[in-house]
Amino acid sequence: MIYLLCFVLFCIGLYCILVKKNLIKIIIGISIIDYSLYLFLILIGYRMQGRAPIHSPVQRIENMVDPLPQALVLTAIVIGLAVLALLISIAVRLYDKYGTFDITKIRKLKG
Amino acid sequence: MKEPEQGMTLIVKVITRLTVGFILLFGIYIVLHGHLSPGGGFAGGVIVALSFIHLILAYGGKFAFKKLDQIKASFLENIGAIMFLTIALLGIIGGFFFLNFLNKGEPFHLASAGIIPFCNIAICLKVGAGLFLIFIALTLFKIGEKKR
Amino acid sequence: MNHLIPLFVAIPLGSAFLISLIKNKCFADSWANLATFSLLCLSVYSLFLTRANGTMVYKMGGWIPPIGISLVLDALSVLLLITVNLIALFATIYSLSYMERYTSKGKFYTLFLLMLGGMNGVIITGDMFNLFVFLEIASVASYALVAFGVEAEELEASFKYMVLSCVASSFVLLGIALLYSYTSSLNMADISRVLQSREEGKIIPFVSVLFLMGFGLKAAIVPFHAWLPDAHPSAPAPISAMLSGVLIKALGIYAILRIFFSVLGISQSFLTVLMVLGTLSMVVGVFLAIGQWDFKRLLAYHSISQIGYVILGISLGTPLGILGGLFHLFNHSVFKSLLFLNSGAVVYATGTRDLRKMGGLRERMPVTGSTCMIASMSISGIPPFNGFWSKLIIIIACIQAGHLGYAFWAVLASLLTLSSFMKVQRYAFFGKKKESSQSIKEVPLSMRIPMIVLSLICIVGGVLLIPALRNNFLGPATDVLLKGTDYARIVMENLR
Numbered sequence: 001m002i003y004l005l006c007f008v009l010f011c012i013g014l015y016c017i018l019v020k021k022n023l024i025k026i027i028i029g030i031s032i033i034d035y036s037l038y039l040f041l042i043l044i045g046y047r048m049q050g051r052a053p054i055h056s057p058v059q060r061i062e063n064m065v066d067p068l069p070q071a072l073v074l075t076a077i078v079i080g081l082a083v084l085a086l087l088i089s090i091a092v093r094l095y096d097k098y099g100t101f102d103i104t105k106i107r108k109l110k111g
Numbered sequence: 112m113k114e115p116e117q118g119m120t121l122i123v124k125v126i127t128r129l130t131v132g133f134i135l136l137f138g139i140y141i142v143l144h145g146h147l148s149p150g151g152g153f154a155g156g157v158i159v160a161l162s163f164i165h166l167i168l169a170y171g172g173k174f175a176f177k178k179l180d181q182i183k184a185s186f187l188e189n190i191g192a193i194m195f196l197t198i199a200l201l202g203i204i205g206g207f208f209f210l211n212f213l214n215k216g217e218p219f220h221l222a223s224a225g226i227i228p229f230c231n232i233a234i235c236l237k238v239g240a241g242l243f244l245i246f247i248a249l250t251l252f253k254i255g256e257k258k259r
Numbered sequence: 260m261n262h263l264i265p266l267f268v269a270i271p272l273g274s275a276f277l278i279s280l281i282k283n284k285c286f287a288d289s290w291a292n293l294a295t296f297s298l299l300c301l302s303v304y305s306l307f308l309t310r311a312n313g314t315m316v317y318k319m320g321g322w323i324p325p326i327g328i329s330l331v332l333d334a335l336s337v338l339l340l341i342t343v344n345l346i347a348l349f350a351t352i353y354s355l356s357y358m359e360r361y362t363s364k365g366k367f368y369t370l371f372l373l374m375l376g377g378m379n380g381v382i383i384t385g386d387m388f389n390l391f392v393f394l395e396i397a398s399v400a401s402y403a404l405v406a407f408g409v410e411a412e413e414l415e416a417s418f419k420y421m422v423l424s425c426v427a428s429s430f431v432l433l434g435i436a437l438l439y440s441y442t443s444s445l446n447m448a449d450i451s452r453v454l455q456s457r458e459e460g461k462i463i464p465f466v467s468v469l470f471l472m473g474f475g476l477k478a479a480i481v482p483f484h485a486w487l488p489d490a491h492p493s494a495p496a497p498i499s500a501m502l503s504g505v506l507i508k509a510l511g512i513y514a515i516l517r518i519f520f521s522v523l524g525i526s527q528s529f530l531t532v533l534m535v536l537g538t539l540s541m542v543v544g545v546f547l548a549i550g551q552w553d554f555k556r557l558l559a560y561h562s563i564s565q566i567g568y569v570i571l572g573i574s575l576g577t578p579l580g581i582l583g584g585l586f587h588l589f590n591h592s593v594f595k596s597l598l599f600l601n602s603g604a605v606v607y608a609t610g611t612r613d614l615r616k617m618g619g620l621r622e623r624m625p626v627t628g629s630t631c632m633i634a635s636m637s638i639s640g641i642p643p644f645n646g647f648w649s650k651l652i653i654i655i656a657c658i659q660a661g662h663l664g665y666a667f668w669a670v671l672a673s674l675l676t677l678s679s680f681m682k683v684q685r686y687a688f689f690g691k692k693k694e695s696s697q698s699i700k701e702v703p704l705s706m707r708i709p710m711i712v713l714s715l716i717c718i719v720g721g722v723l724l725i726p727a728l729r730n731n732f733l734g735p736a737t738d739v740l741l742k743g744t745d746y747a748r749i750v751m752e753n754l755r
Contacts, residue, residue, distance in 0.1 A: 010433070017422060026422055033429045037436065044440040054149065057219050069439070072388055074153060076432060078238075079395045083425055085245045086402055090418050092249065097411040106415055189280035196273050199265075202320065208265035209320035 002043060009036030023091045023101045030087065034080045038073045045069035119169050127169035134162040138239075145231040146224040152234025159235060160242035167246070181247055184240040191236030198226050198233065263301060263308070264317040264330045267340065267383055268393075270294055270301075271376030279369040288355055291368040295348040295375070302340040309337050310731060316385065316753045323754065324385070325446035331385035331750055334735030338585060339382045339513050342592045343505045347375050349709035350497035353600055356703040357496060357607060367407065367495075374400035374501065378509040385750065387435050387445045387522075394431065394477070394510055398424050401506060404498045405490045416489035423486045427476035434469035437462060451522045451747035463523060470518055471532075478511020480570060481540035484563050488547070491562065492555035492612070496603020499555060503562040504596035508588055512569060521739070521746035525576070533574035538668050541567030545675040554602045554612045554687065557679065558595065561638065564672055565591045571669065572653040573740070575660050582729075582737045583652030589733075590645040590720055594637040597713040601631040604702045604710065605687065614683065619692030623699040626707045628688045630714040635684060637717040639677035645720025652724075 009032060016029025045066030051059075053067035091101070098106050135158075142155030163179055205212030216223030274294040278287045309315060309332060317330040351371070358364050377397025384390050402424070406417035439445055441462050442453040454463070472483070479487040491503050515533075519525050544564030551557040569591065572584025604627045605620065606612055621628035637644035640651075650673055657666035701707070723732060739746070 010429075014426070017426065023418070030422065030425045030429075033426070037429060037432050040433070041436050044436060052149070055218075068445070069436075072436075072439075075388070075392060078153065079392065079399075082399050083395070083402075083421070085249070086399060087418070087421055087425075089249060090402075090406055090414055090421065093406075093409060094411075094414050094418060097414060186280065189276045192276040193273065193280065196269060196276070200269060200273075203262050203265075207318060207321040208262065208269070211320065 003040065006036045006040040006043065009033075009039065012036075021103050023094065023103060023106075026103070027084070027087050027091060031080070031084065034076070038076060041069040041073045041076070123169050127165060131162050131165050134165060135159060138162060138235075142231050142235040143221070143228065146227045147219060147221070152231035153238050155231070156235040156238030157242060159239040160246070163239075163243050164246050167250075179243065181244065184243050184247075187236050188240035188244065191233045191238075191240065195230060195233035195237065198229055202226075261315065261317055263305065264315065264332050264383060265319070266301060267298065267379040268376055270298055271372040271379060275369045275372035275376065278365055278372070282365055284364055287365045287368050291351050291372060292348075292355070294372060295344065295351045298375070298379070299341075299344040299348045302337065302344045305332060306337050306341065306732070308332070309334055309735070314749050314753050316750055318754070324750075325444045325449035328389050329385040329446060329448075329750070329754075330383045331447075332383055333739050333746075333749075335513075335516065335585075335739040336382050338589065338732065338736040339509060340379065342589050343375070343378050343382065343509055346501060346504045346592055346596045347371075349596065349600070349713060350501050353500075353603070353706050353709045354495070354497040355705040357603055357706055360607070361407065361495065367404075370400045370404050370407075371498070371501070373397075374404065374506070378506065381509055382513060385447050387438065387447060387450065389445075390514065391428070391431055391435055394514070395428060397506065397510060398428065398477070401498075401502060405494045405502075407495055407498070408493070413493040416486075416493040420486045420490035423476060423483075427473045427483075429473075430469045430476075431473035434466045434473065437466050437469070441466075447517070447522045448747040448750035451524070451744050452751070454523065455744060455747070467519070467523060467529065470523075471515070474511050474514045474518070475536070476511075478507050478515065478566060478570075479540075479563055480511075480536050480566065481543050481563065482536070484540065484544070487563060488556055488559045491559040491599075492553065496555075496599055496606065499558075499603070500596035500599040503559060503599055504592040507562065507566060508569075508592065512566070512573075512588065516573065516740060520743050522744070524744045527576075530574045530576050533570055534662070534665065537567045537570030537572075537574055538665055539567070540564065541571060541672045542668055545672045545679070549675060549679045549682075551679075552614050554605065554614055554617075554683065555599070556612075557614075557683065558598050558602060561598075561676065561679070562591075562595060564676065565595065565638070567672070568650065568653055568669065571665060572649075572656065575653075575656050575662070577656055577660050578737060578741060579652060579659060580656035581740050582733055583649055583656050585736050585740075586723065586733055587646075587649035587653060589723070590637070590649045590717075593713055593716050593720065594634045594644075594646060597630060597634040597710060597717065598638065600706070600710050600713070601627055601634065604706055607702055607706070608699045614686040617687040618690040619688075620699065621688040622692070624701045626701060626710060630710040631688060632684065633714040633717050635680035637720075639680050640673045641677070643721055644717050645723075646717075648721045648724055 013029045013033035013036060016032060017026050020026055020029065045068065047063065047065050050063055050065035053064040055061065094106060095101060138155045138158030141150035141158060142152055145151030145155060166178065199209045202208055202210035202212055211225040213225035215225050271294060274290055278290055314331065314333040318324065319328045319330065358367050361367065374397050377393045377400060380393030381390055381397065384393060402417055402421045405420055406413050438450060442450045444450050444453060476483040491499050494502060519529065541564050544560050544567060548557050548560035548564065551560060569584050569588045572580050572587055604624065605617065608624060609617060633644065637646040640647045654666050654669050657669060722728060
């Protein structure tokens, strides 16, 4: 049931990208999509009453949550960070050139 | 005439002076302890980068660049990446790319886990310098362009 | 030795950071060329390696898959590796002179090699999430390269490309997450094994659609093509050649083939979908291309159309069709990058991309003119150039499989391609000389060499169909796709 939340978030992000006309809002939409995916990945690995998957001398290895999706999320966050930084820097440059964040006014390219 | 001081007010500066060392130290702790407890190269690198960003925010660019300027940061970033790749390539000597060829040591001691601490240090350099550079690129370079 | 496989990723990544570390232009030039040259040698060597040993699996860090990440080198990967690294070598040679006009050549090489490393990684990886990571490395580098000129149009094209491509990556990641939750594995061979042992669930069609959207966007198949005509022309010419020539194939087509044929298992209904999409791209791309006056934009639309041929050929599912599709993939890389290099030379010499402002360039630039002539004839399918043979095979395969309608559209698209390239030749290279063309000179030597060599490959490309060569290069790659989900068994057997 809680997986539905991720898909709702995903759809909100998609809606944001498709409908909004402000560059920054589009970037926020992309971030929302990314976060919904991180949430989804973490939820896949979750177990009821599970504990953190850290091996330590005092605890026995039992009932851990799946550590692999957590590693995946960390990687995905790094990638998301790189893309986000690049997106924002390009948006800043675009603002320099056009003086606006409105995508309906940024159209030197035809088609 | 004295130049107008860069950065924030005196209170912020004093507090920053007190805390920034601890933040850096905490970052280094997270990195070096990464193979034993939660954390590791990425988380530690972010904290290390944050300590320098903290400096820039409180004291302004000029002061912070004396500690770590953009050329040095870029150098460190590349060193981190090359170090990581070298560790991976050294594994070939032991038999496989990325092989953990060092002595694993005793579990739950600081000197253990073979190449993983070194990987953490490399990642810390890469991530810390990278984040710092992203921050500079997004804030300071923009202002420079406006003046021109 | 087995240890050559990770070098496909290690060499470009290492060189990228080394070039960025040592900020010396001479060093950057020579080292980048050395790196791409050694990669080409490696990929040709790996061709012999796979012929001798069959599929090769490399266990990263000595961990046995599915626990560790594995790298898989089989005939299909080798075909793609040779294509990618061949074009990369010529693009770096070409950028020796061409990139002099831009500032910070070192950064250019860094990004270029990162993109190359990402593509090589996508091709040799045997792990789902690793594929996603390399996909993103290549994509992020390509976003930055599209915006390399930092002019208004380039930034705009890059932003558009980034937004669409980010959405595509999210779809791919969602697909991978769902697949992981269903099979509890990320290794491609293992996923395939688990899926075969289970009944068909509802989740697999959903995942298929997600992957088709994600990789289809990267490959610019028609409903997802909107970013390509903006992004590809905006980049510097060697990068346009890389993007149009190999990036959309390595990230899009190769990933589709590997995932659908080898991992998920292909069904007839899905092949039909691919066939329709391929035909649609073929026809829509060429119709959009005809009206263009911008040289590079016209070429970009033709990329969409030619990708349609590749998809159509492969999705026929017959041995001949797959052979034709893969052969066309190789040929398209060669002649499309040659055309983009030509367009770069024209821009370098005249400073304009508008066909109407050119004219009579053939006398001024004999090498560019004649190589562009060869490439144009090759792309429009005139014998004896390589484009003719692959298109012929695809059309014959269509007729053999009983899809006469698709064959008709393929022939029509080919004719329209011919007409649009007649326009290019007529306006740019023949036609009246313009007043301003007096000062135009031929481009420097390092730009001429790649064009000449690529045009030679265009001329003799047909020999790859001679049985002796075909059985070593294209044949095994076709077999990989025909065997389908036997991939899992082959990989597991070769683990040793």
